[in-house]
Structures are given as C-alpha cells and as structure tokens.
Amino acid sequence: MRAALLHHDSHTPRLEEVAVEEPRFGEVLVRIAASGICGSDLHVVHNRSNVGKDRPVILGHEGAGVVEAVGPGVRDLKRGDHVVMAMFGPCGHCDQCNSGKLQFCDGPEFKSAVGRMADDSTRFSQDGRMVFPMVGVGSLAEYAVMREAMLVKVAPHLPLDRLCFCACSVTTGLGAVFNVARVTPGASVAVIGCGGVGLNVIQGSRIAGASRIIAIDTNRAKLDIASNMGATDLIQSGGDPAEVDAAVKALEPRGVDFAFEVVGNHALIRQAVGFTGRGGTTVMIGGVPWASDVSVNAGLLFGERKLMGCLGGGNIPGREIPRIVGLYERGMLKLDELVGKTFDFNDIGEAIAEADRAQTAKTVVAIDRALL
Ligand SMILES: NC(=O)c1ccc[n+]([C@@H]2O[C@H](COP(=O)([O-])OP(=O)(O)OC[C@H]3O[C@@H](n4cnc5c(N)ncnc54)[C@H](O)[C@@H]3O)[C@@H](O)[C@H]2O)c1
Ligand SMILES: [Zn+2]
Ligand SMILES: [Zn+2]
Known part of the structure; x- marks a missing residue:
C-alpha cells in the first residue's frame, strides 16, 4: 500500500510503498477513506512532538474508512462496516478500566500511543524494517491495522470525509x-x-x-x-x-x-x-x-x-463518537463548515503546506474517493 512516510530528519512526508500484514487476533484491516490533518501531525512533521519519534512513521491520526478484513476473535465488526479510527481504545481489563476510568487505561495496549501493538510489534514494514503508525493509527495511508477497541462503527450514510476529523479535533x-x-x-x-x-x-x-x-x-x-x-x-x-x-x-x-x-x-x-x-x-x-x-x-x-x-479530551471513543454523530445529525454540531480544502492523496505535500498556513479550520485528504 501507499503511505505518507516520514523518515529521520525528513520534514516532508512522501508517499512510499509499505507492506501490510494480515490482522491478528482482535485486529481489523481498514481501508481508509479520508484523513484530517491536525496540529499534532504538524508537530511530528516539524520534529516538535513527543509522539512519532520511532521512524519511519506513517503520519496521520484522524481517519475514517471501511472494514476490509477482520482477524480471529473480532466480535462486533465485519467486512464492509464503516468505522471512525479512534486515537485510543481502552483494554477493558486493567485496574483503571475496571474502576470505570477507561480514559486513563494503562494496559499494555496503550503502547498504541507510541505506534506499537502491546507486544511492541507493528503490522507495517518496509524492506524488512518496522514502520510505525502515528499513535497506532497512521491514517495518511491506504490501509491501517488496528485493534477492534480503537474502531467505532458508524452508519454508512454518514460522510467519512467529515467523520475522519472527529477522531481527534x-x-x-x-x-x-x-x-x-x-x-x-x-x-x-x-x-x-x-x-x-x-x-x-x-x-x-x-x-x-x-x-x-x-x-x-x-x-x-x-x-x-x-x-x-x-x-x-x-x-x-x-x-x-x-x-x-x-x-x-x-x-x-x-x-x-x-x-x-x-x-x-x-x-x-x-x-x-x-x-x-x-x-x-x-x-x-x-x-x-x-x-x-x-x-x-x-x-x-x-x-x-x-x-x-488533557489527552484527547477524556476520550472514551465508544462514548464520544456516537455523541458527536448524534449532535451532527440533529444540526447542533457543525462539521461541514469546518472543512477548508480537500486534497487528493497524491497531493499530500500540498495538503501539509495548506495545514501549515492555518488559514482554514480543517484540511482533509481524500485517500480513496470511491469510498466517499
Ligand atoms: N491535548 C490533546 O489531546 C490534543 C489533541 C489535538 C491537538 N492538540 C494540540 O492542540 C494544538 C492546536 O491544534 P489544532 O489542530 O487546532 O492546530 P491549528 O494549527 O489548526 O490551530 C492553531 C491555532 O492557533 C492560532 N494561534 C497561533 N499562535 C497564536 C497566538 N499567539 N495567540 C492566539 N492564537 C494563536 C493559529 O492562528 C491557529 O488558528 C496543537 O498544539 C496540537 O498539537 C492537543
Ligand atoms: Zn485498560
Ligand atoms: Zn490530533
């Protein structure tokens, strides 16, 4: 697949070929439809960030797409489901989760914050070397492999090029x-x-x-x-x-x-x-x-x-995303009005430059227009 990659010392993401593994137990392969660009992506591009330190990193953490395949043990998602790719997914069994504070989950799954699975691996590689998805998402790419807990199913009529930036901003x-x-x-x-x-x-x-x-x-x-x-x-x-x-x-x-x-x-x-x-x-x-x-x-x-x-606004994705969708569908939350320019994936460099100029609210990258 093609992904927007940043190597050590590079300040411009380039579209490069990256190998993607099959989803393992509890994991899902997502075909990405669209991704927003957030100020935190710009911090990674300009080497001002605490995340995205392991390189090469697949940029992007505001994604939405369609389930392409599910690994064994995936319970609630199936091929064809539309999903928002959340930045975080509580493990459901650490002390914090058990005491109801899911937003403070500190199970090993939280290693997604540094672009790794719980066992330190990733599902992406280039010439045999590991590639790290930003905060476990890496949404400026054609595909992602994520734990089911980081994906929130949404109704298929909703616009994925608006829902994408609901994942963070x-x-x-x-x-x-x-x-x-x-x-x-x-x-x-x-x-x-x-x-x-x-x-x-x-x-x-x-x-x-x-x-x-x-x-x-x-x-x-x-x-x-x-x-x-x-x-x-x-x-x-x-x-x-x-x-x-x-x-x-x-x-x-x-x-x-x-x-x-x-x-x-x-x-x-x-x-x-x-x-x-x-x-x-x-x-x-x-x-x-x-x-x-x-x-x-x-x-x-x-x-x-x-x-x-705060990190992600006390984020429990399974609670926040449905609430956001409900407010949007009832006209209380404005998403369409936030979008400035939408770029094709091939124009990723111009999209980053546009987000850097910060003249509009959200810059969106259409990764796969057939899904929009
Ligand atoms: N804590 C979190 O979980 C979390 C999540 C997302 C983003 N962030 C961070 O939030 C910040 C904003 O992200 P964003 O995507 O909205 O970025 P953005 O680039 O879209 O917006 C930044 C805004 O700040 C304005 N600005 C710059 N300097 C200013 C100044 N001196 N006074 C007043 N306004 C000024 C800019 O004009 C721009 O409108 C970034 O630092 C990002 O990394 C944190
Ligand atoms: Zn937990
Ligand atoms: Zn963000």
Whole structure:
C-alpha cells in the first residue's frame, strides 16, 4: 500500500510503498477513506512532538474508512462496516478500566500511543524494517491495522470525509469541554487558538450552554469561523499579551469561569490561567513538550484556580463518537463548515503546506474517493 512516510530528519512526508500484514487476533484491516490533518501531525512533521519519534512513521491520526478484513476473535465488526479510527481504545481489563476510568487505561495496549501493538510489534514494514503508525493509527495511508477497541462503527450514510476529523479535533475539543472542564450552563469561557481543536472547544461550549464565549486568535479568518461556531466575542491578538488581557478583562472584569489554551505555547498557558476568576478552571490542550515546565502565578492558585491538562479530551471513543454523530445529525454540531480544502492523496505535500498556513479550520485528504 501507499503511505505518507516520514523518515529521520525528513520534514516532508512522501508517499512510499509499505507492506501490510494480515490482522491478528482482535485486529481489523481498514481501508481508509479520508484523513484530517491536525496540529499534532504538524508537530511530528516539524520534529516538535513527543509522539512519532520511532521512524519511519506513517503520519496521520484522524481517519475514517471501511472494514476490509477482520482477524480471529473480532466480535462486533465485519467486512464492509464503516468505522471512525479512534486515537485510543481502552483494554477493558486493567485496574483503571475496571474502576470505570477507561480514559486513563494503562494496559499494555496503550503502547498504541507510541505506534506499537502491546507486544511492541507493528503490522507495517518496509524492506524488512518496522514502520510505525502515528499513535497506532497512521491514517495518511491506504490501509491501517488496528485493534477492534480503537474502531467505532458508524452508519454508512454518514460522510467519512467529515467523520475522519472527529477522531481527534472534534473529540478533543468537545471532550475538553464536556469531560474535563465540565463547562456549566451560563458559564463564561475564553479560548486561545481557534484552529481545528479550538473551534470545537467553542462549539462544545455553545452546546454546553455557556453564555459568553470569547475567541482569541492572531488570525482574523479564524475569528470569523469562531463566530460561526458560537463565539460571542472576538479578540484578534496582535502579539502584545497586555492588550489581550485588557480586552478579556473589559468583557469579564471578575475573570472567566473556564479558559482553554489550544495553541501549544507556555506563555499562553500562563496567560489563560490569568483570564480565570477565583475558582476558575484552565485546560491546557495545546501540545507543549512533555519534559518542559509550565509556570503559573502562585497568587492566582490561592484563589482556588485549577490548571488541568488533557489527552484527547477524556476520550472514551465508544462514548464520544456516537455523541458527536448524534449532535451532527440533529444540526447542533457543525462539521461541514469546518472543512477548508480537500486534497487528493497524491497531493499530500500540498495538503501539509495548506495545514501549515492555518488559514482554514480543517484540511482533509481524500485517500480513496470511491469510498466517499
Ligand atoms: N491535548 C490533546 O489531546 C490534543 C489533541 C489535538 C491537538 N492538540 C494540540 O492542540 C494544538 C492546536 O491544534 P489544532 O489542530 O487546532 O492546530 P491549528 O494549527 O489548526 O490551530 C492553531 C491555532 O492557533 C492560532 N494561534 C497561533 N499562535 C497564536 C497566538 N499567539 N495567540 C492566539 N492564537 C494563536 C493559529 O492562528 C491557529 O488558528 C496543537 O498544539 C496540537 O498539537 C492537543
Ligand atoms: Zn485498560
Ligand atoms: Zn490530533
């Protein structure tokens, strides 16, 4: 099959031939229809990421497709089923899963986060050398082999070129609001960074009933989309943090109830905490290096402000994807409006460049137009 591969020291994915193994016990071979490109893919491309370190890596983690074949022991999926390729799939039998905290599963299956199966193997190779799918997905490819637990079946009439980016951007944005921050009706919210994820924090906050949603971005075009997603107030950041602080304070003098950092910048995380009032909650979504330190003003913490991180928005795929589909089908969640340009798989280089320019919300790659 062809896959968008990144080797050590390469900053441009190239389409290359990769050998795919048959699915083993509990695994599924998926023919990929479409993939979104997320800010985290760009971090891998530019070597800023903690994931995708083992190379060559198959880029992409926002996929949807059709089941091509199932391995022995697969219970609930069969050839022809449409699936969203989730970034994660709880094992169902570790202590965390047994205590109901499936989003914190720490069974050996969680090695998918570093592109491996539980036994450290992968199902992909090139010239006899292992190839690693990004976060166990590798959706910028013609096929994927994944554990059944990472796949969520969806109805065949749903558009796979919209559902693909529900696997990360929508799940993370909505989950950060619903599962992590737990935004309450009437609350005030500030969101720094209105890209694919931040825009979904904004529409999640609208759905949760927030009464004021302040969108902050350096890019005017993103603020226009933010307004369409439900932002009530728009602040275009010109690079001076004091100006942004003053603009937020003018809107909410006592501070907001919830702040979200969705860029991946230490100074902005610190600033987000400063936006919140006493008892407020800040969620750090943006990807900063895991070994780096985040600093906040100590005085603010005495006011019982909380700073939390999140991975995928407290993601339990079997819960999030059906909820997202339900909201979309009832017109409460906007997916079509998030799509900027859709590229053919052959134009993967241009697709990455477009996502890098960050002028639109989501860049989508149509891997197999016959499935769309
Ligand atoms: N924690 C998680 O589970 C998780 C999941 C997905 C993505 N992420 C991370 O979230 C971040 C956003 O991802 P995305 O796909 O939305 O990226 P994106 O590139 O689509 O969006 C980033 C946005 O931030 C804006 N921005 C840049 N600098 C800014 C500044 N100084 N002030 C205000 N806005 C600024 C850009 O204009 C753009 O609109 C990335 O760092 C990504 O790695 C984390
Ligand atoms: Zn588990
Ligand atoms: Zn992502």
